[in-house]
Amino acid sequence: MIYRDKVKVRMFVDTGETDAHGNPVESVVEQSVLANVWPLGTDQKMDGNRQYVRTRYQMMLAPTVDIPPLIGNSLTITWRDFEAMFVDGSVERHYRGSRLSHYELITKAIA
Numbered sequence: 001m002i003y004r005d006k007v008k009v010r011m012f013v014d015t016g017e018t019d020a021h022g023n024p025v026e027s028v029v030e031q032s033v034l035a036n037v038w039p040l041g042t043d044q045k046m047d048g049n050r051q052y053v054r055t056r057y058q059m060m061l062a063p064t065v066d067i068p069p070l071i072g073n074s075l076t077i078t079w080r081d082f083e084a085m086f087v088d089g090s091v092e093r094h095y096r097g098s099r100l101s102h103y104e105l106i107t108k109a110i111a
Helices: none
Strands: 005-018 024-047 050-061 075-079 082-087 092-096 099-110
Touching: 005 050, 050 075
Parallel strands: none
Antiparallel strands: 005 024, 005 075, 024 050, 050 099, 075 082, 082 099, 092 099
């Protein structure tokens, strides 16, 4: 597969350990990943007196990083001018045969 973009994936991953207070210990994983990115659309919303713009992109990521299932908001992506794009939904794993082919996800940036 030919990837035309590069993104930085940042995620908080549970290490399975706990600190002295019994809280789970998380580690931060940052890695550059080859990707394809397509715009999905932009819309404006009102939240009380505050107006915001939500921009959504579909992304296909190379399987060079291990993204845990159900990671949710613990995953952010940096791409071009967007410092922190969040996952909108879940990260889908796509397989060919028994090999992980790529990840697909929808991201959102809110300004």
